[in-house]
Amino acid sequence: MASPLPFAHPADLVRADQKDDHCRAELRTLLLETSEELLGGHAARWQGALQVLGDASYAWATAAAGSSLGEEYSELLLVENLRPAGRFRRLLAAALNAVLVNGNWGEWLMLFLRLHLALFYLFGRYRHLPERLLNLRAVSLAERPYRSFSYRPLGFVLLAQAIGQLLAKILQRRSGADVADTETLQAAMGNWAPALPQSRLSAGRPPRCNICMGPAESVTATLCGHLFCWDCIASWCAMKASCPLCRASSPPQKLLPLLHYSSI
Known part of the structure; x- marks a missing residue:
């Protein structure tokens, strides 16, 4: 048999x-x-x-x-x-x-998937x-289906990393609750602080993304100069490293985020 x-x-x-x-x-x-x-x-x-x-x-x-x-x-x-x-x-x-x-x-589901991956390596x-x-x-x-090595050390590393992220999220959530309580107390006592004038940079309108056709979030430029949302162009270039408008070469690592962009 x-x-x-x-x-x-x-x-x-x-x-x-x-x-x-x-x-x-x-x-x-x-x-x-x-x-x-x-x-x-x-x-x-x-x-x-x-x-x-x-x-x-x-x-x-x-x-x-x-x-x-x-x-x-x-x-x-x-x-x-x-x-x-x-x-x-x-x-x-x-x-x-x-x-x-x-x-x-x-983030919680992604953390759970990381834990599952650690169990796989273990x-x-x-x-x-x-x-x-x-x-x-x-x-x-x-x-020859057998192997003489194991992924368990990597599994222990991933497990420790996932547990550390879980603890960090719990502590962050507690600190966030403390901050919310403080803000609620300040609102109850009354807040007479004058509103700060809006800066000129924030008054400018963001450019239109050439993919979603809405206001660009986290404005990002390709090598050819076209402007997009970061999420839109990064996901596109990850699948095809070219500008979707002019088809010029645009590797993901060459995308340029424009911090504090203003159209004025």
């Missing part, structure tokens, strides 16, 4: 995840380039939707195929209760993971939270 397949080593899981991230990034780039050809500079407004569309398309394709390109590259098989994972569970896990990656979540199970929730694990199909 043949021995059961061993569960995948964390290094193989990380390598498979990196390969899948690379494939998703390539698909996003193709979608962005296609939208640029069709819509021109207006394509930048739809970058978030295109990113979600690319991730969803990759999730559907890999669920239909039965394995992702990263799993094939690392010779892994996703299983549930030692049986190959069904398409529905694979698709549900991919959809939940896309929501966690692309969603604008609060125990070598469940690279992503949806896989833990759906009880999906990967087994190795390689001829």
